[in-house]
Amino acid sequence: MSGMVTLKIGALVPLTPPGWVEAGRHLLAGLELAVREVNDAGGVGGSPLELVVRDTAADPRRAEAALDEFAGLGVAAVAGEYHSVVARAAATRADALGLPFLCSSAVLDALTERSTDHVARLPPPQSRGWRIYADFLLGAGHRRVAVAAAPSLYWESGTRVLREHLATRGGAVVELDMSALAPAAVCDALVENAATALLLLVGQPEPAVSIVTSVRRDRRLAGTLIGAPAGQPEFAAWETLLGAEGAAIPFLRYLPERLTPLGVRVDAALRERLAQAPSFVAFEGYDTIAVLADVLRAHGADRAGLAESWPRVAVDGTRGRIRFVREPGISVWQGTGTPVQVVDRDPAAPDRFRILRTG
CATH class of the missing domain: 3.40.50.2300 (Response regulator)
Known part of the structure; x- marks a missing residue:
């Protein structure tokens, strides 16, 4: 893949206190594993993915600053975050900047004040x-x-x-x-x-x-x-x-009684990576990249195209089929089918x- 343009994905992860560091470590492990597997399989249209990680430390202001930095770095999309209040600040800033943001793990219903096409979320609402x-x-x-x-x-x-x-x-x-x-x-x-x-x-x-x-x-x-x-x-x-x-x-x-065949394989890889059983947060990280890789294959780094693609997503994840819909009272594109x-x-x-x- 030498000579190809790298597709950058910004990643928001709590890695230091007062952030929930263990949750952040699992989230990052899932994100990194999926990126590695995409690149090992030839990347997205021949272009490698690059994860640009920023530590939010559970601080909404750090998340907003990271979004501004991501916009300047030319990231195609933003992934991650565990803390709902931080994800809310990130989602609001992503909407203002026109940056596609797939929230991996935060569940607060009102992730943004207004309805937006720029933000989608994997887990069920709170x-x-x-x-x-x-x-x-x-x-x-x-x-x-x-x-x-x-x-x-x-x-x-x-x-x-x-x-x-x-x-x-x-x-x-x-x-x-x-x-x-x-x-x-x-x-x-x-x-x-x-x-x-x-x-x-x-x-x-x-x-x-x-x-x-x-x-x-x-x-x-x-x-x-x-x-x-x-x-x-x-x-x-x-x-x-x-x-x-x-x-x-x-x-x-947010796990099923039985993981999908993909989930079983990912579970084994995450256990080796984490040296312990992966939490559902690690699977959320992996599924986030699986979705973003799918929409990047269709639209490249076109942010407007990515933001319009959520309703057409149909991706096999570690815990089931991933789709996005509009739900009453939810301002972002909401993932469906995730078990509770x-x-x-x-x-x-x-x-x-x-x-x-x-x-």
């Missing part, structure tokens, strides 16, 4: 996943649910979804403001409010780990369910930090996951 999680809670008999929440648009949006969905079925949400409460004080608040479940809408590892430790060791709360819909227990660091205390904490992830699971770590073997609900 409202869908968190309603499935609310149904899981109701099915398990929990109607008075406390949320230990940090100030964030993402957490506020999730709390609203939970409150509205539970309310229609006789449930209620009690909000515990973690900007004012110490982890140990959460226990007293749970007892006072007669909550049977506590959801961790806070950062990882802290204060999430300290809250789990406090609740698990409080005898008054022996029957209390701890949940983490945003997926903190997905990653190996959770088990390392909490051991058995981190098991039986249900969370959302509620899972937890098995207390008998914390490195093994149990599927509790699918949707």
Whole structure:
């Protein structure tokens, strides 16, 4: 492929704190593996892909600055990001610059304020996943649910979804403001409010780990369910930090019961690359490049052509067929067919996951 024009893809990834570094590492592993495989197969129309990686560190302003840099570098499209608030800033800037952006992992419904053709998203919107999680809670008999929440648009949006969905079925949400409460004080608040479940809408590892430790060791709360819909227990660091205390904490992830044949092969390659089992975030990274390579084959580096191509995408991904549609209330092109699971770590073997609900 020497002498061919390189097709650049900008990649937004949280690689340093306060970003969720482990999630960023998995996302980048998926992106890089897919780029390598595309190039090993001859590139896109003979042109190699080049991933231009920028660390967002969970900072919306860094993401906006990266978008401006990408525009100047002539990238054909932008991929990635894990944190919803950061992805929202990136999507808004991408729309303003006319840069095609395929969001790999962020789920906030309102990824942009206005409807745009420049932005598409792979995972299901937050409202869908968190309603499935609310149904899981109701099915398990929990109607008075406390949320230990940090100030964030993402957490506020999730709390609203939970409150509205539970309310229609006789449930209620009690909000515990973690900007004012110490982890140990959460226990007293749970007892006072007669909550049977506590959801961790806070950062990882802290204060999430300290809250789990406090609740698990409080005898008054022996029957209390701890949940983490945003997926903190997905990653190996959770088990390392909490051991058995981190098991039986249900969370959302976006995997099918069985990967596609492509997914099985990618799973093996990612395990070797990461030296551990890949999370769903790594598969999201791989699928992002699979989609972008497909649209680049049709349109090259023509940004307008790429932005118009989302409704014509039909790509075999690691978890199923990938297509994009317009959904009511969603301002970007929305990926379809991605499965949703509620899972937890098995207390008998914390490195093994149990599927509790699918949707």
